[in-house]
Amino acid sequence: AQKITQTQPGMFVQEKEAVTLDCTYDTSDPSYGLFWYKQPSSGEMIFLIYQGSYDQQNATEGRYSLNFQKARKSANLVISASQLGDSAMYFCAMRDDKETSGSRLTFGEGTQLTVNP
Amino acid sequence: DTGVSQDPRHKITKRGQNVTFRCDPISEHNRLYWYRQTLGQGPEFLTYFQNEAQLEKSRLLSDRFSAERPKGSFSTLEIQRTEQGDSAMYLCASSPVLTGELFFGEGSRLTVL
Numbered sequence: 001a002q003k004i005t006q007t008q009p010g011m012f013v014q015e016k017e018a019v020t021l022d023c024t025y026d027t028s029d030p031s032y033g034l035f036w037y038k039q040p041s042s043g044e045m046i047f048l049i050y051q052g053s054y055d056q057q058n059a060t061e062g063r064y065s066l067n068f069q070k071a072r073k074s075a076n077l078v079i080s081a082s083q084l085g086d087s088a089m090y091f092c093a094m095r096d097d098k099e100t101s102g103s104r105l106t107f108g109e110g111t112q113l114t115v116n117p
Numbered sequence: 118d119t120g121v122s123q124d125p126r127h128k129i130t131k132r133g134q135n136v137t138f139r140c141d142p143i144s145e146h147n148r149l150y151w152y153r154q155t156l157g158q159g160p161e162f163l164t165y166f167q168n169e170a171q172l173e174k175s176r177l178l179s180d181r182f183s184a185e186r187p188k189g190s191f192s193t194l195e196i197q198r199t200e201q202g203d204s205a206m207y208l209c210a211s212s213p214v215l216t217g218e219l220f221f222g223e224g225s226r227l228t229v230l
Contacts, residue, residue, distance in 0.1 A: 004159075037221075043206060045160070045221035091159050104150060104173070105219060107159030 002027045004092050004108035012114050013082045020067070021077040021111045023092030031097040034075040035105065036066065039089040048090075051075060053097075082115045089113075119143060121222035123209050129228045130199055137195045138225040142211030149192050150219065151184055152208040153177065160208055166192060167214070199229045 003026040013019035025034065036048040051059045051066045059066045067076040079086055089112050093105040122141045130136050142149045148167050152160035163182070164174045168189035178184075181199075186192040196203055206226050210219040 035219075043208075043224040043226070045208065045210070045219075047218060047220070050218065093159075104162045104165055105160075106162070109157070109159050 002029075002032075002094050002096060002106045004094055004106055006092055006108035006111050008111045009109075010112045010114070012116060013079075015084060015115055015117050016081055018078060018080045019082055019113065021079070021090050021092075021113065023075045023077065023108060025073050025075060025092070025094050027073075027094065027096070029096055033095040033097060034066070034068070035093040035095065036064070036075075036077045037091045037093060037107075038086075039091060039110070041088070045091070049077070079113075084115050084117060087113060087115045121209055121211055121220055123207075123222040123225045125225060126223065127226045127228075129230065131230050132201060133198055135195065135197045136199060136227060137193055138207050138209075138227075140192045140194070140209030140211075140222060141190075142192070142209070143220055144190075145213065146211035146220070147189070147214045148212045149186055150210045150212070151192070151194050152210065154206040154208055154224070155204075163194075196227075199227075201229045203227060204229045 005024045032053045034051045038046045049061045049064045049066050051068045063080045065078045089110045091110045092108045124139045150165040151163040154160040163178050164184050166186040181197045184194045206224040208224045210221045212219045
């Protein structure tokens with residue numbers, strides 16, 4: 001069974017600074033995908049970044065980068081130059097890439113990020 | 118707006134009543150998912166459809182829950198005889214088969230009194 005662990009219930013960062021949100025995962029499948037989603041107070045889950053298990057390079061999307069360490073089974077999200085609008089709940093998720101799984105995601109419990117002015 | 122839309126956004130009901138939520142996915146997406154999210158937790162998978170076929174149901178989906186996707190377009194999630202433990206945000210997502218990236222709606226929040 002797949003499991004995602006986010007050990008930081010809450011994180012605080014000063015505006016314009018960088019912050020790292022931790023995520024570790026557990027799976028026995030060789031092929032999988034890792035995702036980060038942002039959930040503001042409005043409730044919508046917003047896709048941020050994706051990393052495939054066979055990708056050689058760490059994924060980047062604008063101010064977001066994913067620090068993928070396969071041997072450690074970690075997929076930390078790094079947000080550079082934090083903005084006040086980054087304050088939200090952040091979820092790490094894993095997708096089992098087996099044909100039968102239908103691309104459903106397993107989510108962690110989330111980290112509440114607060115950006116201070 | 119061509120994103121995933123859910124209706125209603127909020128529903129307050131009394132224990133024992135039935136409720137139904139609707140999800141309209143992004144039109145070209147074959148797959149549709151329902152997730153449940155309780156306060157302070159990550160979303161939990163409930164069920165998914167590929168076109169009109171319901172291919173997987175979680176053990177979380179008790180007999181009181183039923184989901185349909187007639188004609189492979191919109192989907193409904195019905196909860197019969199609601200219980201207080203059903204209070205949660207119900208999230209719908211859709212994805213194209215090729216990339217598998219999930220696009221979520223804004224959710225339907227259920228409060229059972």
